[in-house]
Amino acid sequence: MSHSPSLPAKVRARDINVHYGDKHALKHVDLDIHAHEVVALIGPSGCGKSTFLRCINRMNDQVDSARVTGLLTLDGDDIYDRAVDVVQLRARVGMVFQKPNPFPKSIFDNVAYGPRIHGMARDQAELDEIVMTSLERAGLLAEVRDRLDEPGTSLSGGQQQRLCIARAIAVSPELILMDEPCSALDPIATARVEELIDELRENFTIVIVTHSMQQAARVSQRTAFFHLGELVEVGDTEQIFTNPQHPLTQGYITGRFG
Amino acid sequence: MTDNSPTAAAAHRPSLDAAAHVRRRYAAERRFKAIGLGAIFLALGFLAILLWTIVSNGLSAFMQTYIRVDVRFDAESVAGEDYQGAIKSALYARFPAVESRGERRELAALLSSGADTALRRMLTADPSLVGTTKPVWLVASDDVDMAIKGHISRQPGASGNRLTDRQLGWLGELEAAGTVEKRFNTILLSSGDSREPELAGLWGAVVGSVFSLVITLIVSFPLGVATAVYLEEFAPKNRWTALIEVNINNLAAVPSVVFGLLGLAIFLNFLGMPRSAPLVGGLVLALICLPTIIIAGRAALKAVPPSIREAALGLGASRLQVVNDHVLPLAMPGIMTGTILGMAHALGETAPLLMIGMVAFIVDIPASPLDPSAVLPVQVYLWADSPERAFVERTSAAIMALLLFLGAMNLAAILLRKKFERRW
Ligand SMILES: Nc1ncnc2c1ncn2[C@@H]1O[C@H](COP(=O)(O)OP(=O)(O)O)[C@@H](O)[C@H]1O
Numbered sequence: 001m002s003h004s005p006s007l008p009a010k011v012r013a014r015d016i017n018v019h020y021g022d023k024h025a026l027k028h029v030d031l032d033i034h035a036h037e038v039v040a041l042i043g044p045s046g047c048g049k050s051t052f053l054r055c056i057n058r059m060n061d062q063v064d065s066a067r068v069t070g071l072l073t074l075d076g077d078d079i080y081d082r083a084v085d086v087v088q089l090r091a092r093v094g095m096v097f098q099k100p101n102p103f104p105k106s107i108f109d110n111v112a113y114g115p116r117i118h119g120m121a122r123d124q125a126e127l128d129e130i131v132m133t134s135l136e137r138a139g140l141l142a143e144v145r146d147r148l149d150e151p152g153t154s155l156s157g158g159q160q161q162r163l164c165i166a167r168a169i170a171v172s173p174e175l176i177l178m179d180e181p182c183s184a185l186d187p188i189a190t191a192r193v194e195e196l197i198d199e200l201r202e203n204f205t206i207v208i209v210t211h212s213m214q215q216a217a218r219v220s221q222r223t224a225f226f227h228l229g230e231l232v233e234v235g236d237t238e239q240i241f242t243n244p245q246h247p248l249t250q251g252y253i254t255g256r257f258g
Numbered sequence: 259m260t261d262n263s264p265t266a267a268a269a270h271r272p273s274l275d276a277a278a279h280v281r282r283r284y285a286a287e288r289r290f291k292a293i294g295l296g297a298i299f300l301a302l303g304f305l306a307i308l309l310w311t312i313v314s315n316g317l318s319a320f321m322q323t324y325i326r327v328d329v330r331f332d333a334e335s336v337a338g339e340d341y342q343g344a345i346k347s348a349l350y351a352r353f354p355a356v357e358s359r360g361e362r363r364e365l366a367a368l369l370s371s372g373a374d375t376a377l378r379r380m381l382t383a384d385p386s387l388v389g390t391t392k393p394v395w396l397v398a399s400d401d402v403d404m405a406i407k408g409h410i411s412r413q414p415g416a417s418g419n420r421l422t423d424r425q426l427g428w429l430g431e432l433e434a435a436g437t438v439e440k441r442f443n444t445i446l447l448s449s450g451d452s453r454e455p456e457l458a459g460l461w462g463a464v465v466g467s468v469f470s471l472v473i474t475l476i477v478s479f480p481l482g483v484a485t486a487v488y489l490e491e492f493a494p495k496n497r498w499t500a501l502i503e504v505n506i507n508n509l510a511a512v513p514s515v516v517f518g519l520l521g522l523a524i525f526l527n528f529l530g531m532p533r534s535a536p537l538v539g540g541l542v543l544a545l546i547c548l549p550t551i552i553i554a555g556r557a558a559l560k561a562v563p564p565s566i567r568e569a570a571l572g573l574g575a576s577r578l579q580v581v582n583d584h585v586l587p588l589a590m591p592g593i594m595t596g597t598i599l600g601m602a603h604a605l606g607e608t609a610p611l612l613m614i615g616m617v618a619f620i621v622d623i624p625a626s627p628l629d630p631s632a633v634l635p636v637q638v639y640l641w642a643d644s645p646e647r648a649f650v651e652r653t654s655a656a657i658m659a660l661l662l663f664l665g666a667m668n669l670a671a672i673l674l675r676k677k678f679e680r681r682w
């Protein structure tokens with residue numbers, strides 16, 4: 001299963017189960033995510049992709065009914081350990097959501113918010129520096145350089161999503177979780193974001209949920225296929241798309257269901 | 259479905275049946291619109307009648323009749339502070355033919371018993387007046403005022419006429435000489451309550467209302483917002499919070515007089531706070547406002563899209579940071595609108611304030627929230643209860659002041675909402 005067995009996994013999931021009340025949403029999931037790779041999570045709606053993603057930065061804590069069991073580690077540290085502070089965890093694990101959700105504040109403040117609350121900049125100059133590099137890396141700087149004071153909500157959908165990515169990387173996370181980041185974008189904006197994901201791989205590890213098979217094929221190195229809460233198959237993206245082992249995967253890839 | 263091949267008919271052309279159906283649908287829609295419009299016009303009509311009665315009754319209260327007499331500021335009466343005496347001598351000098359005591363008393367009754375305050379004010383402003391004779395406009399009595407304004411008939415013997423034939427004669431004489439005038443009624447806007455209608459003012463009640471509302475705001479706004487934020491953002495959703503929610507909704511429906519009794523029992527009897535004071539009034543009104551603010555606050559917090567919370571949480575903001583940096587600022591216009599509407603409601607409350615003794619007759623203008631005071635709605639209640647004809651127009655004037663306050667607060671709420679309205 002492992003892509004490069006020599007490297008220790010960045011994220012290691014072992015026998016992860018998630019219940020929402022009585023609903024068993026994620027069943028016995030084992031998955032390793034390695035540094036500097038893009039892992040795509042695919043599968044039909046409601047199969048638990050988002051649930052798995054939200055385990056990694058403990059966003060499931062927000063859901064009163066959610067209960068997570070199993071072992072989930074980030075660089076060997078148990079994410080669900082009592083001693084772990086979620087605030088610090090989320091500084092290491094950034095997240096980009098399905099619908100672009102910039103704060104109704106200026107473009108600058110959107111990106112600066114994370115560094116501010118984590119005390120990452122000692123003075124304004126450092127903060128400016130962080131904001132500029134983040135916008136640059138998100139490929140947005142050229143478009144917004146002279147309107148940093150305008151509200152983030154005034155940007156187009158694709159720009160908003162890149163702003164959200166800039167906002168996430170401003171905190172210098174190690175891992176970025178993306179939950180269907182392009183599902184609300186038009187094809188051109190989608191292409192820009194996909195390019196960006198490829199560039200970001202150099203510095204970050206990325207887990208991306210996607211509904212688009214082509215997208216998974218384009219941006220990811222490894223792909224995991226979920227079905228009804230179970231991880232059916234995981235492997236190199238090329239292998240999953242050309243030579244799926246499991247009949248369910250095969251069916252989904254060829255569009256027979258989903 | 260009159261056709262032989264029902265599927266074809268349904269698919270291709272509307273049958274006669276269908277056309278009739280469409281007509282009926284349009285007719286029903288038209289009827290509904292007509293009923294709605296009718297209801298609105300009825301409501302507007304009643305509102306117009308209400309406003310028209312109040313304004314037409316109350317407008318004349320903003321004018322007051324004054325009579326000019328030549329007052330001699332002789333050193334003797336100034337030294338003895340006998341300004342009434344000075345006024346009376348001035349009147350007797352104006353009508354030298356009046357000699358009997360009874361007649362003189364009637365003559366003096368043309369002017370208000372409080373007319374002397376004007377003289378006192380003139381003298382303190384300019385002490386050099388002593389020894390001179392000056393024409394002075396003095397407040398007429400309420401009966402004269404009513405007669406001049408035409409609210410009471412000036413026909414001798416007509417019903418409601420409280421002036422004697424002699425008084426009417428003098429008044430006619432004064433008018434003919436051009437020494438009777440209606441002037442803007444500053445007394446109404448600047449003094450406290452009085453038994454004499456021509457000396458009674460709203461200012462005491464306005465100040466009392468402002469003090470009460472400030473106390474209400476100071477107490478209920480932070481408490482209400484904190485409660486709303488806790489319940490909406492922090493509290494676990496369980497049976498206890500559900501119970502609390504139901505009870506808050508119930509509190510909003512509790513008759514306000516019950517809150518007045520609660521205030522009487524707790525603030526006055528148990529804590530020993532001063533009676534009739536805006537402090538206690540404000541606290542009681544705060545109790546009444548609280549459920550409204552909490553409910554409005556929760557609605558405003560709920561309206562903030564969850565995606566904003568997720569965005570902030572995903573960046574590693576603590577729950578308190580999420581609330582302080584994002585949710586609360588976004589919900590604030592809604593919370594403030596709710597608060598202002600709650601306060602506007604509190605402004606008009608009368609019954610609970612009667613319970614804590616704010617119905618007392620208070621002449622002085624309160625200097626602090628601890629002084630006994632009236633509030634506007636109670637002032638309306640008190641004046642409406644007074645027998646003098648001149649209080650009728652003053653009651654309407656007080657209602658106008660109250661409505662003005664309400665209008666201003668509602669306008670503030672609308673402006674706030676417009677200014678901070680956000681779309682995402
Ligand atoms: N907050 C929640 N409360 C209850 N059930 C949930 C919640 N979130 C997700 N679920 C359920 O868990 C299952 C997996 O959901 P999700 O992870 O969102 O699926 P996916 O992202 O793959 O479409 C679904 O059946 C969904 O109904």
Ligand SMILES: [Mg+2]
Binds near residue numbers: 050051
């Ligand atoms: Mg999902």
